[in-house]
Amino acid sequence: MNTVGHLINGQIVNDAARLQDVYNPSTGEVSKQVALASKSTVEQAISAAEAAFPAWRNTPPLKRARVMFRFKELLEQNADRIAQMIGEEHGKISHDALGELQRGIENVEYACGAPELLKGEHSKNVGPNIDSWSEFQPLGVVAGITPFNFPAMVPLWMFPMAIVCGNCFILKPSERDPSSTLFIAQLLQEAGLPDGVMNVVNGDKEAVDTLLSDERIQAVSFVGSTPIAEYIYKTASANGKRCQALGGAKNHAIVMPDADMDNAVNQLLGAAFGSSGERCMALSVAVAVGDAAADALIEKMQAAMQTLKVGAYSEKSNDFGPVITKAHQQKVVGYINSAEEQGAKIVVDGRNPQVVGHENGFFVGGTLIDNVLPEMLSYQEEIFGPVLQVVRVNSMQEAMNLIDAHEYGNGTCIFTRDGEAARYFSDNIKVGMVGINVPLPVPVAYHSFGGWKRSLFGDLHAYGPDAVRFYTRRKTITQRWPSASIRESVEFSMPTMK
Amino acid sequence: MNTVGHLINGQIVNDAARLQDVYNPSTGEVSKQVALASKSTVEQAISAAEAAFPAWRNTPPLKRARVMFRFKELLEQNADRIAQMIGEEHGKISHDALGELQRGIENVEYACGAPELLKGEHSKNVGPNIDSWSEFQPLGVVAGITPFNFPAMVPLWMFPMAIVCGNCFILKPSERDPSSTLFIAQLLQEAGLPDGVMNVVNGDKEAVDTLLSDERIQAVSFVGSTPIAEYIYKTASANGKRCQALGGAKNHAIVMPDADMDNAVNQLLGAAFGSSGERCMALSVAVAVGDAAADALIEKMQAAMQTLKVGAYSEKSNDFGPVITKAHQQKVVGYINSAEEQGAKIVVDGRNPQVVGHENGFFVGGTLIDNVLPEMLSYQEEIFGPVLQVVRVNSMQEAMNLIDAHEYGNGTCIFTRDGEAARYFSDNIKVGMVGINVPLPVPVAYHSFGGWKRSLFGDLHAYGPDAVRFYTRRKTITQRWPSASIRESVEFSMPTMK
Amino acid sequence: MNTVGHLINGQIVNDAARLQDVYNPSTGEVSKQVALASKSTVEQAISAAEAAFPAWRNTPPLKRARVMFRFKELLEQNADRIAQMIGEEHGKISHDALGELQRGIENVEYACGAPELLKGEHSKNVGPNIDSWSEFQPLGVVAGITPFNFPAMVPLWMFPMAIVCGNCFILKPSERDPSSTLFIAQLLQEAGLPDGVMNVVNGDKEAVDTLLSDERIQAVSFVGSTPIAEYIYKTASANGKRCQALGGAKNHAIVMPDADMDNAVNQLLGAAFGSSGERCMALSVAVAVGDAAADALIEKMQAAMQTLKVGAYSEKSNDFGPVITKAHQQKVVGYINSAEEQGAKIVVDGRNPQVVGHENGFFVGGTLIDNVLPEMLSYQEEIFGPVLQVVRVNSMQEAMNLIDAHEYGNGTCIFTRDGEAARYFSDNIKVGMVGINVPLPVPVAYHSFGGWKRSLFGDLHAYGPDAVRFYTRRKTITQRWPSASIRESVEFSMPTMK
């Protein structure tokens, strides 16, 4: 059986002392194993990164960017192979995996602009003949810890910007679907990156804790669930590191009475069920303002869901695939059960999907629940499955109060045609990423990604302009030259022309 | 005896349960008392700030900036009075107090540019007919905790920018010299700030811990010593707040053989002894490259120090005044003693200064120490007194290694005429603020202030552009309007002109 | 009778060879005379500016900005006096004159941010150990030529930014209402500006042509009518100067069927008749989409216009005052006549207003004309009087086609509640300044002012960020230091510590 190892100092390393099974969630079978790095393996990676730093930091940003230009080409050339790897271990259908990869490539494209992004601020004459300027210097060795649900995209949110800013990187990807991540790192190596600048260590808590405690690590970027994000942030901060830790979400869409309902339903379909709802930007709650809007939404959504196809990653006509593990499948079903028990109405029930030929896959079908109330468990927690819950309210303000009262503040959306409603909503809602008729308002790569409240711990958001600030340190130089120097002293004879 | 109270919701409040003495360090006598806020007093301030937030956040940035324009005028009109207050409680001479205030006013001037500074990023067509933009919204209620050594300037580093960005503020100034800070806050009130936007609570650890634990506080800015900075940072971070905590320093100047020595000595004089060395940017170590440079430096510095005058704040011809407390005076003398005991040479000895008429003042005279070695206690720790130590090295690289090996990385400087030496130094030294022939490279108000290593905990520096990012939260909106709306539907008859 | 002179090198200068009458348009009487500068007087001003340039250019931006801080204070303290001067010579009511001044002061406020605005771009390592940065240096002596309709505001669009960027300035204001402009320049002098940095020459074509031909003038900013703007632009460009020349306008508002009609009428009232329509941003054409919208608009507007009060500047309850000259009064009436003759319907007729006690003032009453067609003279030309014309169309696209077909493209507006209509309009309309439910979309001082098509000649807009670029010249420095210099050479003995 294949074993997925680490990438350290440009080489694939296999420290096979501890191994963990990697599943194919479409079949429920173990497909390979992944090595779990020991403390010393992680330290070896850190040492390699530390050794590579001085030369990489001094490499002109334009040259660093050119590695990213080549990396983009390689990612595009290998897109199908990467999508296949993702499908096999994560279960998402190839069109979805390709979409994920594309979003990741956009971060590489942004990183290609490093020479512009790294410009410092220059001030002439802050005092008489005194100049001052700020530079943004790399931090040194930085780390990323990434989740299973986007094995290609989330790592690509982090390391291209970190590296193009002049840092060296240690990535600890999810141990559930490690293959595509490792392969992508190898492509970066192939693109011309010097050995040691990019390193991948697969592993579990031992690897994570080593990264959090080793004093050579200057900064940690994390994406995962809120409890872990909070642990990472507190620990890294206490150890004097920069940290940005992105956690969970419960993203609501407000459906206003004036919304283009067909458009809203069409948008919600993809936003709620795409990737089995295993996205931190999944739209999992629709808040309908008024019963008329709610009834229309339920009716049209129910009809639209008849065409939804759940199945194995390898069949392109499927809309979404299995969830990541057996345990997670049971957890999602448990949330649906609890909603039912607490009085909500299961309009479309995905608890027993039939996927012929994949009876042992970890599937949950698309589920629609009406009359959900804020006090229900399924409302309060992140389900991370293909479940759309509908809450009915009587006013837009009531809908906004609901959203603001939830512990998470990642993404949200409003469906309306009205300029004033949209502006009031986006101005006042306590959520970091807001869509107006856009159900999945993931910022493009040249803006930055980040939620509010307990969806993000840290000052700076992920990727985009904030990533430049996160992965660099400001240095301000103030300069005055003493006079009576070479300029005034060289006057060899009577000047003939002045 | 006068009692210094708090400013809460626009009113001076006196919760006199606990009081602490405030000294005049030039005479050694108690001059007044300061109230120490209880937990409930601090919570009252936080509640006032929270109540003021919704209206202040919605006040156009231009209107917020205009309060700062008026605040600047009032600070300038009251400069002498403020300098007098500082001198009485801190001991610094009036020219120095006015200089401190001026540096503070420059931050108010910068805050006047809020409408420009708060501009967000706008992207047309991130997709077909989809626009996206990022706004920088205020955080809510934020806090500042400031040290005794700059009772006017350091608070002015914080609250003007925080407030002009739309936040409400709780300031906990030093309890050793609280009067000027409170008066400045009252001037801001007079400038037209609505009640509750700016609040001052005097106090001790109880006040600090309330600010660090109350969940309504969104962010904490701190300036003080490194152990406290670290405590503040860890605690605030663990409680889910943003934090920037600035700590101690040990700022070195490299004196190169080609330096303009007269200029260097002249610059070092002010940088080492100004404000009795009680500045986190004080230049406390001179690293001379080669014995020739060292000998020249010692000789010229010794001569120049003959003219230094230490004395009471009220006499303008004095160069610097007392240190802040009796205990601190003894601590500084202890460092000089230890250097002598460990083999350094006391070239100019300030341990027993004669200040006629102020025999009980907390004075230490300007002190110059040669042959200091890295292993000495006086080298390793921050003295925070009027003591300049000289270390002799044989090469510039050796000097830089020394600096990089020290735990602090606040400021540093090189004296040279050589472009290459200056560039190599500023590029490579692991220090956040670098001077080239500028011994006190405090960034101007439109750049940002921050050290590296254990001189600053946090991602973003103080004041300047970084303050905008620290005191705001990014929100990204993505917007698409559904078609088939009013635009296409209104076509009342055959158009007559197209 | 009083004579208005020039301000040259800090002194009021009177070259009384040629004089021109200045009228009080509210009474129709001559109130004073203005000196018309000869070529040599203008050259004297240029020489003064040229002499002042080297020192001013080297004055730190922060110090230059502080002159603007004081200037703002003085303008605010003298606001009533300035409004009085404007009223007397221009005729606008004091609330309007104070509004104009306030808009001007906002440009001074923006200029106070010069240290931030003048930051250059700094790039480390454009090649190995090669740095490069761009500075924005002042041009030298620059000129402004300004119109009668905003004697305070339009000059304040220009010289504060030009001067704070380090340039010296020659202003040629309108000879019809020169007093407030000259007084404002004197306040700037009082604020601490060195002599010669700001100069005012009153005059006519002789002064203008001298400014356009003198090779010491580096740049010319102009605001006025399109034919003159075009002449200024061609001549200045042919003489190798930078030029931005702002001309005429015909600003349309589209009134959509879903508009909040009461709000629209209320907004249009001020935008069409304020300052007698003598504004380049006056809203002079309403394009109603559909007859229902048109009928409602006409009905409500007619009713609202009953309360409009035209009269002398000195009576604060008046809504607007006279037009600038007898000749202009006749021209405006002529346009109304022509509309009537060409078949439009005069709904409200302002051709014979009764202003008791001011029978000789140059008054025109508020006029509303319905059924205006694009081929009418009154539609094609800029009236610059208190006349609102209504064009009826059948679709939004037809309305937009009308606007795009007009030679001017200064400002425009749409009244709607619909997000899609607003976005389509602002995206596609060929006009530089667009309002969405904002009838007078003059950009705030921290954005820039500029029309499209024949409303502006030049690359860069007026005031705001564009003004920084217009009044500075980019210089890019690329720097590499040779090695084997002082740094490597100083190694006096075996290093003891590395």
Add this chain to the structure above:
Amino acid sequence: MNTVGHLINGQIVNDAARLQDVYNPSTGEVSKQVALASKSTVEQAISAAEAAFPAWRNTPPLKRARVMFRFKELLEQNADRIAQMIGEEHGKISHDALGELQRGIENVEYACGAPELLKGEHSKNVGPNIDSWSEFQPLGVVAGITPFNFPAMVPLWMFPMAIVCGNCFILKPSERDPSSTLFIAQLLQEAGLPDGVMNVVNGDKEAVDTLLSDERIQAVSFVGSTPIAEYIYKTASANGKRCQALGGAKNHAIVMPDADMDNAVNQLLGAAFGSSGERCMALSVAVAVGDAAADALIEKMQAAMQTLKVGAYSEKSNDFGPVITKAHQQKVVGYINSAEEQGAKIVVDGRNPQVVGHENGFFVGGTLIDNVLPEMLSYQEEIFGPVLQVVRVNSMQEAMNLIDAHEYGNGTCIFTRDGEAARYFSDNIKVGMVGINVPLPVPVAYHSFGGWKRSLFGDLHAYGPDAVRFYTRRKTITQRWPSASIRESVEFSMPTMK
């Protein structure tokens, strides 16, 4: 014989009415012919561009940028072929042609960052609930007119940025070496650019004048000689177009007594003779401060020039090739003759180079002239040949006065080790591009290229950040939504939760 045609609307077009010979300057023989476009051919290209504009303008910037990503790949893959085409028609050696192409590609890399570069400025609450933002919209159809000396690089300075900003482009390259330019445009087409967005018309004054007069052309970028640049600028400006016209140069290097002379000579060698001196950034005058510096410079330069090899483009070991035409060869020799006649000393004489096997090529050898005086013809005019002239002065100020007195202000350089001399020079010299120990201070692609004085007509420099501003037009939108709209009206019953 081959004929070089035009690229119009994605097709190669040949209007063979008028043809002109294209030479191989290494052999002196005609190698092909180029079609000279008639007015109607140019108009056909403009029409194609105009038709392509609406769709291209609406293409998301990221998609436009992706065409540039592919274009970069194609340019790199075809680099040798392009260098061959350049060598054949221009004569430059392949290493030089590849260097030119690389500099051009860097502009394509910069254009890949369009999504970041096109961000507008967004302001919340410019008034209560009023927002305002500025967009940078493309102009429409724009044109470029480029010189023979950089047939690949200078066009690449222009069209990638123009096109990525959303414009359509008409390029009129030099008719002396048109092949590589046309081929590059075809590669852009191959990269996925829609037909009509990029068009190339070969031609002479008829084509140029058509571009200058056709009202559909919104902007013109030009690089060439100063008399033509001035003509282009005046004509385009008079016709209401934006224009930036870059002209001639006479770039001086100051050699200070403390310079690293070996380094200076080494740098000057390439900067003076590379590409036969046919570069607007060629370093053609060395100003030595003091006779000692001058003597050392002459001696070392004379020695270094012994190794210089002039010859045909096809031999890679050559340092530089022929000049562009027979007529230009004679003109260069004429300047050398005139210097000799006017009293200068020809130290190294390149007037009769021996290039075996290429006796009819248009060669001039590397020439070094000492004792040049400012009044000599060879000093006053741009030679554009492989000739380095040395002027001797007695002080740095005298050297700077010389440079500032010259009509051109393109590039300049100082060789020194002294920080103060470098800063004084770069601050005060009236030249747009300044090198410190960098003889050819061409700004990198992420800064902008532009001279001062008569080296550039226009406000904005070429490529880099200025290109974004040159190729876009600012539009400012101000938006307020009326209240009492959908948000407040939808309240269907008593709210149950607030």
